[in-house]
Amino acid sequence: MLVFAEKGVDASVIDDVISTAGVSRGTFYKYFKSNRDLMVAANEELGRELLTLVLNRVSGLDDPAERLALGVRLFIETALAFPLFARFTRSAGMASVGPRSLLLDYLPGHIQDGIEQGRFFDLPQEVSLDLISGGVLFYIARSSESSVDPEHGRHVVAALLRSLGLSDAEAWRLADREVAPMELPENSLLRRSSLRYRPQGDSGEDAQ
Template sequence: MDSLPSTTAPGGRQQRRREQTRARLIAAARSLMAERGVDAVGLTEITDAADLGAGTFYNYFQSRDDIVEAVAEASVESFGASLDALTANMEDDAEVFAASLRHLVRKAVTDPLWGWFVVRLGVAHPQLIAILGPRAARDLRKGVDSGRFTIPDIDVATSCTFGALLATLHLVLSTKPEAHADELFAQTMLCMVGVPASEAHKVATRALPPLPEG
């Protein structure tokens, strides 16, 4: 009786191995960058932490900028996409803004490695701006257009939001986070964009829907 053909093609196994190796490099880079900062991590340190040969890095990435982009995409872009899905059907622009900010703070509390990576990536790094900047500007602009927010300049408000977010993430990661830190942050930012204090408190303390799976 002839043996059955293998259901796993060699090419499939090779592709999985490549994906696993790439994931190891990204995980090692993320951990080191969260600990030290993006610019303080060398490529050899990344391959050592991933337990791979130094030359392996260049089979997957051309430079440190490339792996920073990959880490940011894996760590931040996927989270941003989840926020987009969560808020897509929300009718109140203030709730959209608040829910996104609250989940960002909660993510840092529950996943400190993620939080430190975002903090140390920094507001000035183009990858963070490229991923979250358009989303923040979009939500602020929609709030202005609907009359929910009063903002003299969208770009300045976006910069203020980023600066406040990173400072708040640093605070909750460096100290014992205050109870309901996510609500306090969202309430403060809603006041910044012109929502009255009593209404900002109401919106920021609404039940927070969980992020969608996947």
Template sequence: MPTPTPPPQPAADAPLTRGHKKRERTRRSLVDAALRLVARKEVGEIALLEVAAEAEVANGTIYNYFRTRDEVLEAVALTLANEFSDAISGLSANVHSGAQRLAIGVRMFILRAADDHPWANALLRIIHLDQAMRSRLAEHVLDDLRAGLAEGIFSYVDEGVALDLVVACTTGAMRAVVEGRQVAEHDVRVAEMILRALGATPARARKLAALPLPGTD
């Protein structure tokens, strides 16, 4: 008996149908609603149906996209990590120094926290809970750490510790900004101290941290 021919599959780059677009809009609406809730309250206090109410969709609708609160929170975390990290990467595309790219990323996270406290609150509440978010952010940081080491600017001895240092200092600075504890040129000072901690000389760290951000010079 001949083997049945499987039905044709849509091309990977085929345009989304109207139904797919509507589904994506609804999913994004739910993620955005969860993001607003996370910015206002602790993640453990958020209920799945509360997300549906915030998004103004029927209670049953949310179960077509997420089964648990953790799934919603993971989607929020990945959205935060992907969108801002990709934006930073795009701005830094023509910067060839890993150390400089690292400084740019640190400063942009801190400046975004100053401009958008709800976004910063959401990121700070989720980053320590969601492994997928930490992994996504770590990809960019590790690339810059390794490049800075290869350039001879950094001289750290443990990559994992170096990664933790960058993330902890950056999120700590974001929290300081949200709580109103920042100092003048907070983003530049934090970036400079991180570069020095990673092995950059004081003069090099000061210079790289103070360079104009891409798109602002």
């Protein structure tokens, strides 16, 4: 994560990885077939880690809209709290919510529930996903380039809820909730790597 976040996914080379990880070339190849292989693995591990925590927090809620609101908020707040996550996400670009993303295992269900319970309009599944993924990704990516107003996370959530069909009042009711920060387990990938992360000056150029 440290290397991909810093140099960009496509600019990173195995030499960077092994010197950062402190292992030998041979060891790298014992565990990964290629550099992209590693990147996919890191992205999956990170996704699994976060998704598990989010699901824990969200699964008790009855209202699909509330589940969605809280889930998105949690992702966004975690990105702000862990700049490494934001930076890595920006580097991974659209691949971070690509077709193999675990997000796709759960999000559609919540949306479907929302439609069935009449909270959301009946807009096509994929369109909802485009809007949510796109909006959140852009907001998180932007947060790693320049500093963003941390309050704006609520606006993102509210806007997404409105686009799904909630009234403005209802959208804000859910978006405005206070959320406790995510509690990453001691040995979580994100927590451990964040310890070593020192954000670098960013040209903003080679994003992607």
